Amino acid sequence: MDSMMMDMMKSMPADKMMGMNMAMMQECIETCSAAAMAATMCADSGMGADMGKCSSMCSNMMDVATTMMRMMMRPMGYDMASMHAMMMACIEMGKACSAECMMHADMDEHCRMCAKACDAMVMACEKAMKSMAMA
Template sequence: MSMMADMMGSMTMPDTMGMDMTMMQQCVEACSAASMAATMCADADAGENMGRCASMCMSCADVATATMRMMMRPNGYDMGVMRSMMTACMAMGEACAAECDMHADMSEHCRICASACRAMVSACQAAMGSMATA
């Protein structure tokens, strides 16, 4: 069992939370991985004079981190706000993946970042699909 699963299991979750905990955990982990990959990609991009890609990666890392941190506070969930954050996270992940895809043939870090961003988008979609509609 992961630390994340242990921590979630120790928390009292509100009955009205409206999100599948397994999907939430997978989304938090995917956001964390995308944030790390995008941060490292941005650093490498800066050394390669790829300013737009670096900027997109840092924005993606910021949105992924903010979304992840909000998801780790389920007692304060507002489903409308969470949906908006996850939608923004998916949009930024898609944009970052598209930018990194343009460099993926010559840059392994861009290929890895694009893959992590796509995995985050998929995890956010799955988590959103598990949310209560109320």
């Protein structure tokens, strides 16, 4: 996240952040963005008819990661139960997409890269969730 976006996040009213760790939020937003981009490119890579499931999983991953990222960028509307549920969905979709892409990683570089981006996002979301639980 560039410094302008981080400055904007820091300018939000602290009482609306509900104990969210800003550094972990930043990492989660960045990895959600990277996973969404990787999944979009993987889904659109012209894999062929036999890769329909992978393409659909990547499209779903992009949607979930983008939604998670946008939710985190709207702290005025935080609802901890909703944020927790969305993070769980993001983690599970990231794991599923990574597993699907890893089945093709030896023959398709874009699948390997997408799986790597999904794994990084899952780790960042898990860290952010742990900070939420302590808040």
